[in-house]
Amino acid sequence: MNPIADRYRVRADAFESKVAAVKAGQWENPSPCAEWNARDVVGHIVDMHGAMLRPFGRELGPAPSLRSDPLGAFRAARADVETVLADPVLAAAEHETPMGKMTAEQHIDQVVSADMVLHGWDLARATGQDDTIDPDEVARMLPEAEAIPDEMRIPGHFGPGIVVFGPEVIVPADASPQDRLLGLMGRDPNA
Template sequence: MSAGRPAGLPCDTRRPEEPVVSDTPADDHRAVAARFTRTVRGADPARWDDPAPCEGWVARDVVRHLVEWFPAFLRSGAGLSLPAGPSVDEDPVAAWVVHSDGVQTLLDDPATADLVVKNPHLGEMSVAQATAMVYTSDVFLHTWDLARATGQDERLDPDRCAGMLAGMLPMDEVLRGSGHYGPRVPVPDDADPQTALLSFIGRRV
């Protein structure tokens, strides 16, 4: 079993800038989480302890990161609790599904989506806005990590990749100094959007 890894290290890809959304924060999360869910469900059970692109992580740690940091964020900032699933070590698929369904339920209900989250780094905003800003994009980026670790389709939406990179480039120094990213990996000027984005956040593709 893997020991896990705390949030806030170079593979913590949360980003404090405007999200690329498909429609509403709820719809955007639904689409991005569905892709991650397919990757989780498609993982060969024998590969959950295979190395992931994040240094020191194995595949299940990618899921662990997501199901641990965001509930803590909601609990401390808005007093909200997400349903508790099994541990990632016991059943990473069920752990993810319970967590992701819980997030979607919060976003689909205006009574919770419109609650205010207070965070020392982000200020005050609605649960829906905060989810779109720092969590949904994290799920999107970690889809590649899990796919790479488990030998699945690694392709990401190129338009979203391009939009995210455009939003992150002006904040390069700030983001790099946060400790959430590894060193930027040089790529050719004509690199495709996915390669450019992943290299920007420190992945070697």
């Protein structure tokens, strides 16, 4: 059992179920992410899967178009990353990341795997689905969100056009852990 691969699978299953539940007329609905609609949220997740492959000189494999089949595009990207996680040599390969040197599986866990949790909320919110985040995920992610350095909130810090975290949204002191997490991640839970 590999806890990182298992965590990725659970998160990908949850995200995939949200993608599968989007109705045809909802893909253009605005999301909580400024300037992104529901399709753009899925596109970002697909793109981030590709970013996890680049350190190995790999790209995403053939896939359905995001425009015609967002679910198929996500499933194909997911399969490409799961191939890395299933290969002990690739999963343990170290490379430089914006957060320092780490293994491929650590990078996947900290970036695209965690991204699916928060962007799953965005997709659910955009398409009228249940936007409850698994409380265990909230408990795992909240301490990390509380420790986000201010420089990571500066647009372009990781390169031109790259925004990692938006400005913190202040929530009431008695807000739920999920709402505190969302606020720290630059989302207004009450919007």
